Amino acid sequence: MQFDTPATSNPIDQLKVVGKPIHRIDGELKTTGRAMYAYEWYDPAVRYAYGYPVGAAIAKGHVIFIDSAAAKTAPGVLGVVTTLDVGDLEKGKLNTAKLFGGSEIQHYHQAIAVVVAETFEQACAAAALIKVEYAAEKGAFDLRAEMTHARTPDPSTEPDSSAGDFQAAFDTAAVTLDAEYSTPDQSHSMMEPHASIAAWDGDKVTVWTSSQMIDWWRTDLATTLGIDKEHVHLMSPFIGGGFGGKLFLRADAVLAALAAKAIGRPVKVALPRPMIPNNTTHRPATIQRIRIGAEHDGKITAIAHESWSGDLPGGGPETAVMQTRLLYAGENRMTAMKLATLDLPEGNAMRAPGEAPGLMALEIAIDEMSEKLGIDPIEFRIKNDTQVDPENPERPFSHRDLVGCLTLGAEKFGWAERARPGARRQGNWLVGIGVAAAFRNNLVMPSGARVKLDRDGVVTVETDMTDIGTGSYTIIAQTAAEMMGVGMDKVAVQLGDSRFPVSAGSGGQFGANSATSGVYAACVKLREAVSSKLGFNSADVVFENGDVRSGNRIVPLAEAAGEDGLVGEDTMEWGDLTKTHQQSTFGAHFVEVGVDIATGETRIRRMLAVCAAGRILNPITARSQVIGAMTMGAGGALSEELAVDTRHGFFVNHDLAGYEVPVHADIPHQEVIFMDETDPYSSPMKAKGVGELGLCGVSAAIANAIYNATGVRVRHYPITLDKLIGDLPDVA
Amino acid sequence: MKAFSYERASTVEGAAKAAAQTPNAKFIAGGTNLLDLMKLEIETPSHLIDVNGLGLDTIEKTAEGGIRIGALVRNTDLAADNSVRRDYGLLSRALVAGASGQLRNRATTAGNLLQRTRCPYFYDSNQPCNKRQPGTGCSAIGGVTRQLGVVGVSDACIATHPSDMAVAMRALDAVIETIKPDGAKRAIPIADFHRLPGDTPHIETALDHGELITSVVLPAPIGGKHIYRKTRDRASYAFALVSVAAVIQADGRGKVAVGGVAPKPWRAEAAEDELRKGAHALASALLADARPTQQNDFKISLTERTLSAVLAEARG
Numbered sequence A: 001m002q003f004d005t006p007a008t009s010n011p012i013d014q015l016k017v018v019g020k021p022i023h024r025i026d027g028e029l030k031t032t033g034r035a036m037y038a039y040e041w042y043d044p045a046v047r048y049a050y051g052y053p054v055g056a057a058i059a060k061g062h063v064i065f066i067d068s069a070a071a072k073t074a075p076g077v078l079g080v081v082t083t084l085d086v087g088d089l090e091k092g093k094l095n096t097a098k099l100f101g102g103s104e105i106q107h108y109h110q111a112i113a114v115v116v117a118e119t120f121e122q123a124c125a126a127a128a129l130i131k132v133e134y135a136a137e138k139g140a141f142d143l144r145a146e147m148t149h150a151r152t153p154d155p156s157t158e159p160d161s162s163a164g165d166f167q168a169a170f171d172t173a174a175v176t177l178d179a180e181y182s183t184p185d186q187s188h189s190m191m192e193p194h195a196s197i198a199a200w201d202g203d204k205v206t207v208w209t210s211s212q213m214i215d216w217w218r219t220d221l222a223t224t225l226g227i228d229k230e231h232v233h234l235m236s237p238f239i240g241g242g243f244g245g246k247l248f249l250r251a252d253a254v255l256a257a258l259a260a261k262a263i264g265r266p267v268k269v270a271l272p273r274p275m276i277p278n279n280t281t282h283r284p285a286t287i288q289r290i291r292i293g294a295e296h297d298g299k300i301t302a303i304a305h306e307s308w309s310g311d312l313p314g315g316g317p318e319t320a321v322m323q324t325r326l327l328y329a330g331e332n333r334m335t336a337m338k339l340a341t342l343d344l345p346e347g348n349a350m351r352a353p354g355e356a357p358g359l360m361a362l363e364i365a366i367d368e369m370s371e372k373l374g375i376d377p378i379e380f381r382i383k384n385d386t387q388v389d390p391e392n393p394e395r396p397f398s399h400r401d402l403v404g405c406l407t408l409g410a411e412k413f414g415w416a417e418r419a420r421p422g423a424r425r426q427g428n429w430l431v432g433i434g435v436a437a438a439f440r441n442n443l444v445m446p447s448g449a450r451v452k453l454d455r456d457g458v459v460t461v462e463t464d465m466t467d468i469g470t471g472s473y474t475i476i477a478q479t480a481a482e483m484m485g486v487g488m489d490k491v492a493v494q495l496g497d498s499r500f501p502v503s504a505g506s507g508g509q510f511g512a513n514s515a516t517s518g519v520y521a522a523c524v525k526l527r528e529a530v531s532s533k534l535g536f537n538s539a540d541v542v543f544e545n546g547d548v549r550s551g552n553r554i555v556p557l558a559e560a561a562g563e564d565g566l567v568g569e570d571t572m573e574w575g576d577l578t579k580t581h582q583q584s585t586f587g588a589h590f591v592e593v594g595v596d597i598a599t600g601e602t603r604i605r606r607m608l609a610v611c612a613a614g615r616i617l618n619p620i621t622a623r624s625q626v627i628g629a630m631t632m633g634a635g636g637a638l639s640e641e642l643a644v645d646t647r648h649g650f651f652v653n654h655d656l657a658g659y660e661v662p663v664h665a666d667i668p669h670q671e672v673i674f675m676d677e678t679d680p681y682s683s684p685m686k687a688k689g690v691g692e693l694g695l696c697g698v699s700a701a702i703a704n705a706i707y708n709a710t711g712v713r714v715r716h717y718p719i720t721l722d723k724l725i726g727d728l729p730d731v732a
Numbered sequence B: 001m002k003a004f005s006y007e008r009a010s011t012v013e014g015a016a017k018a019a020a021q022t023p024n025a026k027f028i029a030g031g032t033n034l035l036d037l038m039k040l041e042i043e044t045p046s047h048l049i050d051v052n053g054l055g056l057d058t059i060e061k062t063a064e065g066g067i068r069i070g071a072l073v074r075n076t077d078l079a080a081d082n083s084v085r086r087d088y089g090l091l092s093r094a095l096v097a098g099a100s101g102q103l104r105n106r107a108t109t110a111g112n113l114l115q116r117t118r119c120p121y122f123y124d125s126n127q128p129c130n131k132r133q134p135g136t137g138c139s140a141i142g143g144v145t146r147q148l149g150v151v152g153v154s155d156a157c158i159a160t161h162p163s164d165m166a167v168a169m170r171a172l173d174a175v176i177e178t179i180k181p182d183g184a185k186r187a188i189p190i191a192d193f194h195r196l197p198g199d200t201p202h203i204e205t206a207l208d209h210g211e212l213i214t215s216v217v218l219p220a221p222i223g224g225k226h227i228y229r230k231t232r233d234r235a236s237y238a239f240a241l242v243s244v245a246a247v248i249q250a251d252g253r254g255k256v257a258v259g260g261v262a263p264k265p266w267r268a269e270a271a272e273d274e275l276r277k278g279a280h281a282l283a284s285a286l287l288a289d290a291r292p293t294q295q296n297d298f299k300i301s302l303t304e305r306t307l308s309a310v311l312a313e314a315r316g
């Protein structure tokens, strides 16, 4: 099905099942431990062997020699596969750094060997016996030091944009801001580590893994192993979080496949937690410069956003300027990205890539600017709202209600009570509130599904879509139930298997809208098959209560399916509505913090997000996405930073003790409000993404609340107490 | 993890004796620190002696009016004990400020005193570390040092001792009771228990090989206000950037130990004379010999500010 004109009314609009607060259908499996994650896959008839990976001890250079003699003779060891043994392997198309094979080391903890043994402990002990000789080379590890060598990245990343004459307008603006901000490298830190089990059958391999994108992994694994894609069967039915860290093929799958081949038995490989931050990808650090010029009345006349980030050769920039092209009006504008070569691990997508760090900077700048102008920050944002793409004013937004989010949020949160910076004190706490806009583009991806109707009237959906904890199982079931006119109890959903039609996968907050649209398309096919089998005129057929009805003829679906059942399969493809109309999601974050007047410790007290993201398919799972994202944003604002050893080129705090994500005690009362809206330009579901929106802007809202509490403006994340105490009032 | 043999000790004497028989043996109590370190092969004992069956899990009154805390009393139980909460509130507060509920349920009094540093380079066996591998050098110096020590450190090591409990015990003048493999018993004042790194940062305590901690004795209660204040980057489940353990009397005198700044719980009895002059004077005296790095220089003012918050609370 091609979606190229705005949706009109369709069966989803009945909202009998879609849009209802239905608890996740896989919840019971998960809470009772019966949902099998990659490493837990278990067939009692199979003797699994355990692979333990070895990571490089240098950041750049070559492996000269790997002495695995002692490891090979250690108790229980079945084999050792080294990067020198396998030689150069073709790199997956979507990987920047190679995952394994050959002598070159591109980053710290790059996989250089896997030791396979009968037990996990034996493999782990033997791995420590491997001795490696390296020829280390000097590398570049410090973004700030490399800033001056940074270059404009590949034109395909659209690094530059402009409209009007920024410089002239900025030079003559009545009020201006010119400030620098920075965001650190961040780690996805999902609960479930990267893990895979590989089993060969002749020249075919089956891999149970933890992947957000089945087809991307399958393709790149086939490329890396040098085998036909049809010979790779990938399964990832349950995933313990990804946040972008499992978008692209990872070393565990490659090592498991190579090790299983080498020893002739199925092999399990998980990346040990301390290896994950340096072995896999991370969100790259940024340095950003923002300039804004405005009239005294608050109208922005000039806005510029530049961002510097680094990556390995062949990598791309963190696209931190993207939202600035679209969020606020202003006739004269420019954005630019610069990319430095860094020999740190691969920088790549982490939840809301671009917008998350971009808004961390932009939304502080907006707060600073409104203060300079003496205008309330909400009013300032509303004044500069735009209903068209400011760089291409002939392109309207499909639907944009940022103003609604800001005003409703202000009312619910009690914004009017905001005091002057540093003026509100409760005991030892300086208390403040802050606001920031949330903005994230709505992306769509082709997405396929197969829907089967069997003789019991059960509808089974098959798609290679993944559920990374988001609720895909549930919203897909809701979509199929709505389309086929059956209850949730009559729908089964099978996900994450490369034998199923290729879907959007989970990423870029495109999963929910795209994948349910694919299911919609397949259901349309199935409805046609049912109608045609019954000789109904499909235009006036009603699917309701497990029956199919046309005029006064009513046939139970089970009967319509017959002994052999019926199948509908289709892929939703997207026309150019995303080109003619800018499709984005919007929100407003409100945060109250307390900052300890003596120690500078910031503790969040209240958070509210108001989101305008099209039709909400399931308010429970959508809320979970938003509060999870708000939590992630709290970590980004206050504690998360991969600390770079700029001498040796690695992230030093590479475990969950050193890389501090929020814990329960950090997260107070959180509230989420969804605007009641639909966007017919986005899809037949009229829904948009919401999984990343909740992270966009929230860190800046915290930063702005800290400023309001203390009067201390911190522009470099994370806002740890050491950046505040020097400027807090004397307490002696 | 390296393969190891394992035995359960049933008597205190037997445990110490068993440890002396294998050069590379270690006691294991809650295992919350030792096991993690074994998994990373930072600790590689060839033999483990499980001391969980030794009893040593009671809190008793001493003849002097204080309490004797068994080495195996769990952190949770110690924090919840009525006499501790009444007479040594500082200790309860320090304990619950540490780790998480699950860890405290396992962690023991002796194990907590002996937990090892959280220096990130100590945890990465690719990196040279004098504490982990004597003589290889210190990777932290010149690297990422935000969490590390500012006082009592040496050119060989600038790591901190991460315990909260030990800081409270230092302020409370605890005494650590041990038994050696030959059956000899001794009592080590906590001030002498942890050692400064000097040239030998791998030697962290006064214990001999095979010497078993049997109990920790607290002297008779001294009254006063008991305050434990831990500053950290997140609200829970994080090690201290700076912590202050204080017992402040109505007349303004008191005892103060500081955590998160040094290779051992940091206290200078002489500095306490400055207490009545306020936080600045006290911090200056306590940290007179500090040599922070650029990244952890903030711990100096943070110590002073935390002290001033504690003194204000004591007055309030």
Ligand SMILES: Cc1cc2nc3c(=O)[nH]c(=O)nc-3n(C[C@H](O)[C@H](O)[C@H](O)COP(=O)(O)OP(=O)(O)OC[C@H]3O[C@@H](n4cnc5c(N)ncnc54)[C@H](O)[C@@H]3O)c2cc1C
Pocket: A657, B026, B027, B028, B029, B030, B031, B032, B033, B034, B035, B036, B051, B071, B097, B098, B099, B100, B103, B106, B107, B108, B109, B110, B111, B112, B113, B114, B115, B162, B163, B164, B165, B211, B212, B213, B214, B237, B238, B239, B240
């Ligand atoms: C994630 C995490 C967070 C933490 N956060 C904090 C925190 O915020 N604050 C804090 O203070 N602590 C914290 N801890 C550390 C925790 O307090 C210690 O791990 C715990 O106290 C150790 O006690 P254990 O009984 O488990 O010791 P074990 O791991 O069993 O042993 C530790 C050491 O003590 C030795 N030992 C044990 N018993 C005896 C004995 N009777 N005689 C002689 N030697 C003995 C062992 O040989 C070993 O060397 C944290 C730990 C973790 C894992």
Ligand code: SF4
Pocket: B117, B119, B120, B121, B122, B128, B129, B130, B131, B132, B137, B138, B139, B140, B141, B148, B156, B157, B158, B159, B201
């Ligand atoms: S500070 Fe101490 S523990 Fe850390 S690397 Fe240096 S020697 Fe090792």
